[in-house]
Amino acid sequence: MFVIGSGALHLKGEISEKADVVEVEIKKFPDGEKYVRVLGEGEEAIVVQSMYHPQDEHLIEVLLLGDALREKGFRRLKLVVPYLAYSRQDRVTKEGEPVSIRAIMRMLGLYYDELYVFDIHNPKTLGFFPGKAYNISPARVIAEYFREKLGEGIVMAPDKGALERARSVAEILGLEYSHFEKKRISPTEVQMTPVDVDVKGKNVLIVDDIISTGGTMIKAANLLRELGAEKIFVVATHGVFAEGAIERVSKAVDELAVTNTIPTPVSKISIVPEILNV
């Protein structure tokens, strides 16, 4: 039985076509406090809540939903988080900083037994969650979306760190994959080189977890174009787009797509099939 938070309303229609969705009342009091009410009974609930902006409101809402469900007698609570806020704040870079994602994980653990996060920035941070925690890969839905468009193309990661992500998509499609190597050539400039791969005359799909400014993607696309690539596609799991980024990336490539972990104008790939598997 699914419970849909206000950060996942854009997924509600598709989920309810295939599964039971409990009605919830979610509103704000005039002073800004959230009010939630769950109109359903059961043993197990799967709460779906994506945590893009306003992320702090979405986080507190999930806490209140957890309390309401426990109060109602639900015994097993799973939490599915398409996009998890604070997941990039996963280490202390400067002394005095928190490991923000640790605090968030501990908070979610107050009410939820199991956590499912889509393409989490650093899978090791799942260890901060007190219960069982899983990373869900969007590789399958991304691969299917691009299967025909890409044809006998190549899947590329924008850097070595993202290689695993490119590999997953490439293996589903039976295609070649590689990554760019980044080299700092001046304090402000980074040179990118595709490693061990010939893109000439081939379609290329660049895969990343998050696009924000889109700067890296544009740079990679321009380079591929120079190297004679045919069509260039860019995909990411989470479209945390900065102002104007969608337009800038779209102009530089043949197609830009992200999944609907965050609702954006280019969220063309649905993760709902994976949510229904939880």
Next chain:
Amino acid sequence: MFVIGSGALHLKGEISEKADVVEVEIKKFPDGEKYVRVLGEGEEAIVVQSMYHPQDEHLIEVLLLGDALREKGFRRLKLVVPYLAYSRQDRVTKEGEPVSIRAIMRMLGLYYDELYVFDIHNPKTLGFFPGKAYNISPARVIAEYFREKLGEGIVMAPDKGALERARSVAEILGLEYSHFEKKRISPTEVQMTPVDVDVKGKNVLIVDDIISTGGTMIKAANLLRELGAEKIFVVATHGVFAEGAIERVSKAVDELAVTNTIPTPVSKISIVPEILNV
């Protein structure tokens, strides 16, 4: 050593006149995520954070500050909350609701050993906090602010539930106190009557915990005026004012004042002396 959250910046100057305040860096990333950094060392920290709107951001910030302080090696963390959000959501009124303040208390307990809340709506809810939790009465600072203005006046609670609050203030000043009795005379109208007290020719101070619309306070003030009261003062701990409420209440009484648990144009009474006692 004090750490001041962004909901308590209006108290920082006064606190730092009398006590050590650690520098903190608090900002937002472009996507809306909070970033905090604590620039200080020590064994014990007292975090001060008021949780008016945007209350959810203030809550998450306090969680991140707690993580940063633990990471820095602070062993004992106290949290002082001038205004605690969600404290009025203290029971299930309709089936399916959470006890929101319980969820909030549990969350604060993840990092803090002791909790100090100013004039909490329902003191019993302090029991949801896993560590030691205290209610701080603002009676002393309120009484001192009104001592001269009130003279040989009377302290009134707007209803029986607030009587204890009026009594505390009255006892400090050595004055008479009472309350109004509310009687529903139609589905939309409530009649108020002062109980066992003659206000004729006397100054009256009405004391409550929260003013939001101010409707009750205006009604009480008009009634006191009819009964021949001299000057009428209205005070509350927390000014959670609805749009236009400050103007409406101010027009109906001789003076409206609240404490600075929430910064408002009429937050004339400082709670900082009580914070310094924690």
